[in-house]
Amino acid sequence: DAKTTQPTSMDCAEGRAANLPCNHSTISGNEYVYWYRQIHSQGPQYIIHGLKNNETNEMASLIITEDRKSSTLILPHATLRDTAVYYCIVRDPLGIQGAQKLVFGQGTRLTINP
């Protein structure tokens, strides 16, 4: 699996956009970038994923650089409920069985301040 690097922690003011970076310089051509978050005491929650194009859903936007070596998760209007640990993961969801596993790093602890 390609390794990812994320800042340990970040702060953001409520109502502002939260931009969470992730480096994945060894990502292979078939690997997608996934983002999950874990709110205290809950199971990880899927947010968004992408291969090379920017993606947007009701929760967030994902911006992937052209060389695919880094990406940014954007929460456009952060609320207090967005306080969580955010994980960036690379994975080949359509590859061989061994490539399917979802391996979590330490993630970024995002704190939304009132």
Added chain:
Amino acid sequence: DAGVIQSPRHEVTEMGQEVTLRCKPISGHDYLFWYRQTMMRGLELLIYFNNNVPIDDSGMPEDRFSAKMPNASFSTLKIQPSEPRDSAVYFCASSRDRKAFFGQGTRLTVV
């Protein structure tokens, strides 16, 4: 769909006892994952299955841990005998295609 269902939500047991954690994946999902989470080690992948067959159990810490998936709608993770260092939150997740969904976890305390 009710999502991934784990039971029990909390388990307190004495050292040396057998513990069985249960998971019902989302219907139609063909991958099932077991994770363990502690403050020290974060989220660790223990084992995962594809179509009920174990694919990678390299994360299982030792022989005291075993996992089974007898059918597409049920999996168990068993610890025998349990030890205090097994205290953690255990998550089950299931996946089909590109997204994985997690249960709420079982908080295990071994005293």
